[in-house]
Amino acid sequence: MHLQPATLLKQARTRYTQRELARHIGKDIRTLRRWETGQTPCPDMLGPALQLLLFPSGTAKQSENNRFRFIDLFAGIGGIRSGFETHGGQCVFTSEWNDFSKKTYLENFADLHPFAGDITRMDADEIPDHDVLLAGFPCQPFSIAGVSKKNALGKPHGFECTTQGTLFFDVARIIARKRPAAFLLENVKNLLSHDKGNTFKVILQTLRDELGYEVHYKVIDGQHFTPQHRERIVIVGFRENSGFSWDSLQLPAQGPRLGSILHATDGSEPVLEWDGNRFFDHEKQRIQPKYTLTPNLWAYLQAYAQKHRAAGNGFGFGLVSKDSVTRTLSARYYKDGSEILVSQGGRKRPRRLTPRECARLMGFPDTFRIPVSDTQAYRQFGNSVVVPVMQEVARIMAPHVLEILEQDAGGRAISLPLFA
Structure with missing residues (x-):
């Protein structure tokens, strides 16, 4: 089913800025804006140009085995x-x-x-x-x-x-x-x-x-x-x-344990073109430091857990190791990561899972691309199946x-x- 130029334009705008699209089709931004707002009808020539941009293979992702x-x-x-x-x-x-x-x-x-x-x-x-x-x-x-x-x-x-x-x-x-x-x-x-x-x-x-x-x-x-x-x-x-x-x-x-989805620091972590070093520093063979909790956040979570333990409640953070099965990943994980904090050993502060590790935790393959911010990615995987x-x-x-x-x-x- 081939889509109308206006529909293709709407899809393209979820991936590209107006400037990028204008450059691709050889028009100025004001013209593109008029098409997008409906002030001027989208011309027929726009369809093939956007289809080539969105679907370079020329076909939808299909299999000969569609039943x-x-x-x-x-x-x-x-x-x-x-x-x-x-x-x-x-x-x-x-x-x-x-x-x-x-x-x-x-x-x-x-x-x-x-x-x-x-x-x-x-x-x-x-x-x-x-x-x-x-x-x-x-x-x-x-x-x-x-x-x-x-x-x-x-x-x-x-x-x-x-x-x-x-x-x-x-x-x-x-x-x-x-x-x-x-x-x-x-x-x-x-x-x-x-x-x-x-x-x-x-x-x-x-x-x-x-x-x-x-x-x-x-x-x-x-x-x-x-x-x-x-x-x-x-x-x-x-x-x-x-x-x-x-x-x-x-x-x-018997399902797998957490170590099966964590970034490997022994040199075996795959290099993903679409991730680059966003989540994992391949040169230093380590998870990017930004995923380690700050001193203030770690102190807050420990005090919060202690407060509820004293009151007889079960609220607190979930500290996990490579041999663990985690709690349920939630859409609020981006806030403090408290339900799944990965131990880094010794006195080192724990860390959040990276979005790539969250994708793996939900069973998505490494070919799955993450084009959004970490905050949005955590929300998306926390809401997924x-x-x-x-x-x-x-x-x-x-x-x-x-x-x-x-x-x-x-x-x-x-x-x-x-x-x-």
């Missing part, structure tokens, strides 16, 4: 997508409202399909037909930290949170209209117990009773695949009776998706949506 189409809602930086591409999926539509996440996403996935921002403003008819709907819908209204924060501020949470909690119903209206063969929804474990279980009860009633899908759910801990204790609920649904079972999920009994978990779920879902598609091709009637 089903999926859409990626609340896409973040593409963690769920990565899992489903591994098992034959082709992404045909993406939605992500955060500009920084969008920048990282587009840097790693060369897409020639529509990329939307606010999904709440899109008519379901505008979304391409697809076989699988993927959605890591926002978890803040349901997470323990999110609920505590909203309670402290006297704000509503869950489905009463109009800005995020009700986004589940946008997922539901798209499922109702497009009737994909299957879906996968991902959220925090606390979704199960939020509002004494009523929130999850509404979600299941919507998916099963109103939409008519066969629904299965399971809490999966990412530490089976990466050295991080990260429990998330995965909800999968199928339009037809599928025979799907979580019993075929293969979860290694453990990629190998998604790969394993995609592996056991794919055969059932393909079976439903074969039934469709054979002329079997598709049930009408009940959700209005």
Whole structure:
């Protein structure tokens, strides 16, 4: 699917400045600004020029083994997508409202399909037909930290949170209209117990009773695949009776330890062209000093932990070594890194994980590029999914998706949506 010049221009502006684009297409900045604001229509010549800049290979990132189409809602930086591409999926539509996440996403996935921002403003008819709907819908209204924060501020949470909690119903209206063969929804474990279980009860009633899908759910801990204790609920649904079972999920009994994802200081750390020396000094074979906590911050965290220990609370920092499994990486990691502080031995102050180590902790390969600031990168990885978990779920879902598609091709009637 080839995009219109205006759409390509919007994508290009997430990666390049107006000055860089003007130089590339041979126009002045004022002309580019008029195109961008809609004051002057984008000319046809702009399309090929921007397409060559954004997608030098000339094609989207596709595989000859594409077996089903999926859409990626609340896409973040593409963690769920990565899992489903591994098992034959082709992404045909993406939605992500955060500009920084969008920048990282587009840097790693060369897409020639529509990329939307606010999904709440899109008519379901505008979304391409697809076989699988993927959605890591926002978890803040349901997470323990999110609920505590909203309670402290006297704000509503869950489905009463109009800005995020009700986004589940946008997922539901798209499922109702497009009737994909299957879906996968991902959220925090606390979704199960939020509002004494009523929130999850509404979600299941919507998916099963109103939409008519066969629904299965399971809490999966990412530490089976990466050295991080990260429990998330995965909800999968199928339009037809599928025979799907979580019993075929293969979860290694012993996952890796932290040392497997830390920068190697013995000379074996790979040199990544896109990272350079940003996170690791290859000449001195050491992590960049900026990731070591300052004396003031380290003193503050120790005093804070001591205060809560004296009060009988469990709050404090999480000091880890190479043999550890970490706490859950959060989107607030950029603030002080307190949940995962890497010991550097002796009297040396501990350090934060680098963004590259955070990427590895979430299961992203080293080919994954990090084009944003450290602060934004920490937020993005803290909000992401453990990629190998998604790969394993995609592996056991794919055969059932393909079976439903074969039934469709054979002329079997598709049930009408009940959700209005």
